Amino acid sequence: MNHYHINRFQDFFKENKYTTLxxxxxxxxxxxxxxxxxxxxxxTELILEVGSGISPVMxxxxxxxxxxxxxxxxxxxxxxxxxxxxxxADGIRLPFKSGTFSHAISSEVLExxxxxxxxxxxxxxxxxxxxxxxxxxxxxxxxxxxxxRFVGHFRRYEINEMTDRLKDAGFxxxxxxxxxxxxxxxxxxxxxxxxxxxxxxxxxKVKVPRNLVLVNIFSSIFKWANLYYAxxxxxxxxxxxxxxxxxxxxxxxLSDRQEDES
Numbered sequence: 001m002n003h004y005h006i007n008r009f010q011d012f013f014k015e016n017k018y019t020t021l022x023x024x025x026x027x028x029x030x031x032x033x034x035x036x037x038x039x040x041x042x043x044t045e046l047i048l049e050v051g052s053g054i055s056p057v058m059x060x061x062x063x064x065x066x067x068x069x070x071x072x073x074x075x076x077x078x079x080x081x082x083x084x085x086x087x088x089a090d091g092i093r094l095p096f097k098s099g100t101f102s103h104a105i106s107s108e109v110l111e112x113x114x115x116x117x118x119x120x121x122x123x124x125x126x127x128x129x130x131x132x133x134x135x136x137x138x139x140x141x142x143x144x145x146x147x148x149r150f151v152g153h154f155r156r157y158e159i160n161e162m163t164d165r166l167k168d169a170g171f172x173x174x175x176x177x178x179x180x181x182x183x184x185x186x187x188x189x190x191x192x193x194x195x196x197x198x199x200x201x202x203x204x205k206v207k208v209p210r211n212l213v214l215v216n217i218f219s220s221i222f223k224w225a226n227l228y229y230a231x232x233x234x235x236x237x238x239x240x241x242x243x244x245x246x247x248x249x250x251x252x253x254l255s256d257r258q259e260d261e262s
Contacts, residue, residue, distance in 0.1 A: 022055050024223045026230035027184060027247070030237070031107050031136050032057040034179045034249045038134050045102035050091050050123060051109030052077065057136075058105055059083075065101075067094070091119045096126040103127075107136045108247075111153045117165055124169040124254055131254045133171055136179055137162055139248045147188040150195075162250060171252035180247035181236035187229075 022028065035057045039047075045063065049056050052066040053073045064084040068074050071088050078086045089095055091106075091113055104123050110116040123133060138148065138156040148156060163173050237245060 021219060021222055024226045025055075026226040026233050027180060027188075028055055028057075029226070029230050030179055030234060031247070031249075032059075034136065034177060035105060035107060035134055036060060038132075038175070038177070038249065038251050039103065042103065042132060045128075046100060047103045047105065048094075048096070048101045048123075048126065049105045049107075050094075050119075051106060051112070054080070056081075057107045065096075067091075092122055094122045094126050098125050099128050100126045101128065102131050104131065104133045105135075106133070108138070110135065111138055111148075111155055111157070114154060116154075117168065120165050120169040120171070124171060127254050129254060133166070133252050133254065134249065135162070135166075135252075136247055136249045139245050140243075143185050143246055145185070145189060147185070147192045150192045159248065162248075166250065166252050170254055172255040173250050173252045175249075175251040176242075177249040177251075178237045178240075178242055178245045179249050180233060180245065181238075181240040182244050182246060183233050183236040184246040187233075 039058065039060075044061060047058060047061055047064040049058050049064060049066050052068050053070070054076050056066050056077065058064055059081065062083050065087055066074065066077060066084055067087045067089040068077075069088065069090050074086045074088050087095065091109065092115055104127055106119075106123065110119060113119050120133075127133065138153060139159070141156050141158060144153070144156050159176065166173055242248070
């Protein structure tokens with residue numbers, strides 16, 4: 001059974017010419033920076049990134065296993081990046097021995113799983129005692145809108161809901177960090193509108209001229225626009241209160257080993 005809900009944006013980025021564009025996205029860049037910051041002073045051994053897709057958030061270590069349910073995503077990631085290890089795996093059926101990893105990462109993944117509680121428990125099982133689990137997730141239920149439905153979110157979380165899930169699996173939250181603010185919600189709703197228009201044009205077989213020079217110009221504009229927009233989004237997250245954050249990061253420590261439930 002496929003436990004990951006469909007992410008329709010992923011269809012756009014599966015084409016090779018668009019893969020690099022996804023890695024320029026401002027929100028991906030800020031999530032990546034937030035995770036890396038939490039790991040920079042850590043004594044990491046072997047790291048697991050669950051649901052890495054084609055854009056993992058941890059790319060500064062060779063001692064890492066990238067896992068995703070999508071074979072094509074793992075294949076594309078391995079071809080484009082190459083470092084580390086690659087495993088096709090369901091987040092609820094992780095094929096690793098207990099106590100394998102010193103750190104685990106799940107960035108914008110749990111909201112796509114039908115049984116997120118079970119997934120967190122499975123992550124706890126494969127981690128070493130006192131191992132760190134870093135998770136980023138969409139925050140506040142009242143933000144749930146068309147963009148969440150479009151990318152296949154089952155839910156958004158309140159802080160207490162995520163901390164309760166972590167504690168149930170044996171994790172002790174030690175830090176909560178703002179990653180993105182309300183600007184993210186406005187931007188993503190607009191992006192969904194634009195993407196829907198593109199999909200409609202494709203379905204109506206409207207021919208869009210593909211000039212290599214224009215594609216390169218668009219890629220360059222896209223890259224720099226997202227770089228500058230990332231600065232605005234970072235400021236938005238810093239200025240706005242945590243209660244209005246749209247994406248949060250929680251760093252937690254495994255404090256109590258949970259027995260695997262097959």
